[in-house]
Amino acid sequence: MKCPECDAGLDVPPDAMAGELVTCPDCGSDYEVSKSGSDVELKRAEKVGEDWGQ
Amino acid sequence: MVRIAIAYDRLRVEEKMLAASARALGHEAATVDAKSIEAGTAATAASMGLGDAVLVRCVSHHRGACVAALAEFAGVPAINALDAFARCGNKMFMTLLLQKAGVPTPRTHFALSAEGAAACLEREGYPLVIKPLVGSWGRGVMSVGDRDTLDAIVESRSVTDSPHDRLYYLQERVERPPRDIRVITVGGEAVAAMYRESSGFRTNVAAGAAPRACELTPEIAELAARASDAVGGGVLGVDMMEDRRRGIVVHEVNSTVEFRGMASTGQADVPAAIVGFAARAARA
Numbered sequence: 001m002k003c004p005e006c007d008a009g010l011d012v013p014p015d016a017m018a019g020e021l022v023t024c025p026d027c028g029s030d031y032e033v034s035k036s037g038s039d040v041e042l043k044r045a046e047k048v049g050e051d052w053g054q
Numbered sequence: 055m056v057r058i059a060i061a062y063d064r065l066r067v068e069e070k071m072l073a074a075s076a077r078a079l080g081h082e083a084a085t086v087d088a089k090s091i092e093a094g095t096a097a098t099a100a101s102m103g104l105g106d107a108v109l110v111r112c113v114s115h116h117r118g119a120c121v122a123a124l125a126e127f128a129g130v131p132a133i134n135a136l137d138a139f140a141r142c143g144n145k146m147f148m149t150l151l152l153q154k155a156g157v158p159t160p161r162t163h164f165a166l167s168a169e170g171a172a173a174c175l176e177r178e179g180y181p182l183v184i185k186p187l188v189g190s191w192g193r194g195v196m197s198v199g200d201r202d203t204l205d206a207i208v209e210s211r212s213v214t215d216s217p218h219d220r221l222y223y224l225q226e227r228v229e230r231p232p233r234d235i236r237v238i239t240v241g242g243e244a245v246a247a248m249y250r251e252s253s254g255f256r257t258n259v260a261a262g263a264a265p266r267a268c269e270l271t272p273e274i275a276e277l278a279a280r281a282s283d284a285v286g287g288g289v290l291g292v293d294m295m296e297d298r299r300r301g302i303v304v305h306e307v308n309s310t311v312e313f314r315g316m317a318s319t320g321q322a323d324v325p326a327a328i329v330g331f332a333a334r335a336a337r338a
Contacts, residue, residue: 019069054306054310
């Protein structure tokens with residue numbers, strides 16, 4: 001797959017689960033794996049929010 | 055067999071461990087992206103895919119509380135319950151409950167304005183530790199050693215739109231070894247403990263602290279159980295410090311607990327304990 005931001009090659013492991021994050025090795029953008037059947041898509045990951053973590 | 059939903063907004067290793075453990079124990083496990091939940095007042099457990107019990111695992115406190123509210127509305131046990139999110143998600147509420155229950159906790163002050171924070175520091179003396187009321191992973195946790203530092207923190211907070219940044223949680227800086235203790239409690243019982251070692255004063259694993267094996271002594275287990283009772287129980291992360299003067303004190307109780315560090319310290323099977331608790335809640 002290609003990074004939507006910088007067009008670098010992105011390696012999404014075949015066993016990646018929906019919701020996992022992948023990071024572009026070139027530009028550092030984070031994407032969330034989204035699956036629909038056998039189709040895999042990348043959604044831009046949410047930024048860390050003020051209420052994240054404890 | 056129980057259908058256990060694992061609601062997440064960012065799938066981490068803990069959610070994978072919980073799903074694998076549930077399946078290994080003979081249950082049905084489904085990961086549910088909480089961001090995909092869209093529900094109205096006619097929502098049901100089935101329409102939201104919440105199964106017989108839902109482990110609420112969102113990294114966002116507010117999103118997790120919403121999932122717990124929806125689950126309870128639909129009659130599905132939420133782990134943790136909405137009450138636990140309300141009590142633990144705000145550090146001020148959590149600290150007040152610990153103190154009221156007689157659980158030893160660091161001396162803490164609450165100021166509802168920057169002026170109040172300054173007055174508190176002038177009265178109590180430096181240093182104090184400022185923590186955000188909501189969220190963290192160690193973010194925004196700062197040691198305030200002098201007035202200049204406080205002024206810088208107030209200035210940086212003043213340019214945000216967050217109402218939480220107008221409220222100040224100030225805690226004594228406890229004299230302790232370079233570590234704290236994280237205890238996992240499940241259903242009011244301590245099941246595992248680890249040290250979190252750090253050369254800085256923040257001991258969050260997310261901020262770089264190293265997990266180390268910690269014996270779950272009767273004292274630690276009893277204190278963790280009391281802290282769990284103080285906030286209403288569930289699956290909790292109870293954080294303690296070894297105060298050189300007073301002994302062990304509880305400084306935080308977390309309602310969405312991360313336990314990845316436990317696996318490397320050879321501790322009890324935390325995912326199995328959590329899944330077992332969820333299964334019992336579903337059958338109750």
